[in-house]
Amino acid sequence: MTPVVITNPKVYTVPDIDSGSDSEDYYRPPNRAKLYRSEEQEKNLIKLGCYYNPLEEYKRTYILQNPKCFDQQYDIKLQQHQLQVEKEREMFLETLRKRKQEEKKIYDSFLSELSSLTLDEKKLDKEFQEELAKQRKSVEEAIAYDRKRTETETAEATSKAEKEQKDLEKKELKKQEIEKLKKKQESNATCLSGLEEFKKYYAKIEHYKVAFKPKLEDAAFSKAWFKKKSGIKRTISQLTSNHEFIFAKYKEIYALLMSLKQESNDAFEITLNYLAKEILRQVAVDVSNKPYCAYIYSRFAYMICSSIPEFTDYLLGRLYKRCPYIVPQFHDDDPNLSDEEMRVKLRYTYSDKKAKIKESFLLHGERNQGFIMFYAGLCQTIPDPGHPQNPFSIKDAWVYLVRLLNMSLRSISPFLVLAVLEIAGKRLLESYPNQTPKIFRLLRNTVLPLMLADLHPDAKSPIQRLDIFLSAYFEKGVAEVVSETPPESSNIVKKVNNSY
Incomplete structure (x- = not known):
């Protein structure tokens, strides 16, 4: 056994508490x-x-x-803290160890996969070509998209330019229409409010041409309808001035129309159009020669309009078309129109169709005078007890007369003014007792002298009759209108009443 050699010569002994030694005798540690x-x-x-x-x-x-x-407790806590620190250090080292093991596994797996891969040049070339094709496709799609976008932008720009051009054309057209309208207003050749009424009524005729008139091309339909409507023309031609007889004929036509409506709405609409044309044809033939007929046809027509409102559009649409003076519209504001074109617009008819000879101004004036008489008759008719209410009003006759007198006088004006006064003059005085005499005074003092100053040879007769009408009113205070019955047909009326 090797002997122990003490290198520190000092010997440490436990101090003796009971020795009574002072504290100086204790061991003092050397300097730090x-x-x-x-x-x-x-x-x-x-x-x-x-x-x-x-x-x-x-x-x-x-x-x-x-x-x-x-402090004994402090020492214990300190030892516990050391143990806790040691434990946490061991845990941290263990976690670090596990993480390195996992990383090693991943690395080993990667190396294993990498070592198992075989570089196939063909496969790589194929993949490269596929990727290259994919890139080329992407580039081509991008180019196509840019081209399409450019084309779209170009098309939009072109469309926008075209739209702007169209808008400009519309504005120009609107400007021309406004100028034309102003020209009409300045020329005083067209009553604009009357023209709007004409368009409203004539829209029904235009709709008829598209929706119902083609039905007549069907032979079976046309044949069946022809049989149904055959009695209409005869019924209108048989009308007389007897109110009860007119009412009886109205009921016959009304029953026929209602039966047609139940069978076929097309046949019903076609018959309404035919009835309007037939009434106006009879007016054109009879009223200019026999003014009292205006009362007969207007009384019959108002009954149909009252019970069948659709008929009003057909009747007035056809009437405004045949007689533009109801607007009134004279078509003499366009200097570019020839005399023949002017006659066409004013609805001159042929006095000889085979020779294509247009009617004279006198015949034209008398025929249109008959249409105005018929219109005035519609406005002034008072229904008999038990008969349908009149949808027309004497106010309509007043408005027409005022429109006519607010426009410049034409050669046709005496025919038109006289037509209103000879049929509706009495009712105008009854309905407007303060204003109508003023109109009559204006006619006698201002309008009539202007008519005489610019006398058309064929307008002499209506001017004279207008003078007689106004003179009679201011002498007698009574408007001498056309009688509702023919003066020489009292025996005929009696026979009709007996037969009815």
């Missing part, structure tokens, strides 16, 4: 700088079993020397 030992000293201490521990040295140096500062 002297606490540091050499490596050889440390090894000797280990051999002696006196391993140097800094914590123990701290306790021995500072705490044990001052028993008041020593």
Whole structure:
């Protein structure tokens, strides 16, 4: 056994408490700088079993020397803290170890896969070509998209330019229409409010041409309808001035129309159009020669209009078309129109169709005078008890007369003014007792002298009759209108009444 050699000559003994030694006799630690030992000293201490521990040295140096500062619990907590720190260090090291193991597994797996791959040049070439084709396709699609977008933008720009051009054309057209309208207003050749009424009524005729007239091309339909409507023309031609007889004929036609409506609406509409044309044809033939017929046809027509409102549009649409003076519209505001074109617009008819000879101004004036008489008759008719109410009003006759007198006088004007007064003059006085005499005074003092100053040879007769009418009113205070019954046909009326 190797002998132990003590390198430190000092011998440490436990102080004897009972010895009564002073504190100076206790061991005082050397200076802090002297606490540091050499490596050889440390090894000797280990051999002696006196391993140097800094914590123990701290306790021995500072705490044990001052028993008041020593805390057993603090020492326990400190040891526990050291154990906890050691435990957490072990856990951290374990976690780090596991993570490295997982990374190693991943790395080993990657190396395994990498080592198992075989570089196939053909496969790589194929993949490269596919990727290249994909890239080329993407480029082509991008180019196509850009081209399409450019074309779209160009088309939109062109469309926008065209739209702007159309808008400009519309504005120009509207401007021309406004100028034309102003020209009409300045020329005083067309009553604009009357023209709007004409368009409203004539829309029904235009609809008829598209929706119902083609039905007549069907032979079976046309044949069946022809049989149904055959009695209409005869019924109208049989009308007389007897109110009850007119009412009886109205009921016959009304029953026929209602039966047609139940069977076929097309046949019903076609018959309404035919009835309007037939009434106006009879007016054109009879009223100019026999003015009292205006009362007969207007009384019959108003009954149909009252019970079948659709008939009003057909009747007035056809009437405005045949007689533009109801608007009134004279078509003399366009200097570019030839005399023949003017006659066409004013609805001149042929006096000889085979020779294509147009009617004279006198015949034209008398025929249109008959149409105005018929219209005035519609406005002034008072229904008998038990008969349908009149949808027309005397106000309509008043409005027409005012429109006519607010426009410049034409050669046809005496025919038109006289037509209103000879049929509706009495009712105008009854309905407008204050205003109508003013109109009559204006006619006698201002309008009649203008008519005489610009006298058309064929307008002499209506001007004279107008003068007689006005003179009679201012002398007698009574408007001498056309009688509802022919003066020489009292025997005929009696026979008709007996037969009825």
